[in-house]
Amino acid sequence: MNKVAIITGGSSGIGLCTAAALREAGCRVYELSRRDSDVPGITHLRCDITDEAQVAAAVERVMAECGRIDILINNAGFGISGAVEFTETADAQRLFDVNFFGMVRMNRTVLPLMRQQGAGRIVNLSSVAAPVPIPFQTYYSAGKAAVNAYTMALANEVAPFGITVSAVMPGDIKTGFTAARQKSAVGDEIYNGRIRRSVAGMEKDEQGGMEPEVAGRFIAKVALKSCRKPLYTIGFGYRCAVFLTKILPARWLNALIGILYAR
Secondary structure, eight states, X not given: OOOEEEEESOSSHHHHHHHHHHHHTTOEEEEEXXXXXXXTTEEEEEXXXXXXXXXXXXXXXXXXXXXXXXXXXXXXXXXXXXXXXXXXXXXXXXXXXXXXXXXXXXXXXXXXXXXXXXXXXXXXXXXXXXXXXXXXXXXXXXXXXXXXXXXXXHXXXXXXGXXXXXXXXXXXXXXXXXXXXXXXXXXXXXXXXXHHHHHHHHHHHHHTSBOHHHHHHHHHHHHTOOOOOOEEESSHHHHHHHHHHHHXXXXXXHHHHHHHHOO
16 A cells, blocks of 8 residues: 655655655655645645644545555755844744744644554654754754754654654755745844855855755655654765764864854
């Protein structure tokens, strides 16, 4: 029987490439996003994951049509940048509402169904920015660190029910995520131009990064596993970077990050 998969934020970028990879693997794929999308072999459902009623309606439709949900990939998200002291708290809360609590809403809706099935696979999209917090992208980094902690804790909670949970940490990926980032350079003169330099450097790395198709195939492969490994990193270079975060003293690690992104 073909597996039934739901992916949020699957209308473009990594999400679309992941949805396509799942389709090629024989899954019946439902893509949830606010934007219209018409991709052969992928069913689009309009859904704002900050709205619990819309989340519930989308999941109910999948259950009505398929009777089960085998895979949930929480991919929807966006980025903001700027200095912490000049970032409005409401903007930070909005980022967490999508990047973190959007995932929470999806999981809370799907988990009872997977528990009743006695099986299920949840994959949450994190980032290398979780173990390597990027200055002037503080809230994005903090949100992804929260995804990692949440994933590891949830994996232990639901393991007895045959549900496995993992987070995938991409590094720099060449997608529209870069252009969609909500940037603020307020206070840049006070910070001696460091806000603009930091974000420009990060965006240059992103646009020279991995193709989204490669990341999509990796995420789909992880989603199709039933492995209990909680965290995955995409790309050898980024795996090495994450390994360094585990062995370097925090002072050295943060000094290195500062040299790269805060000068």
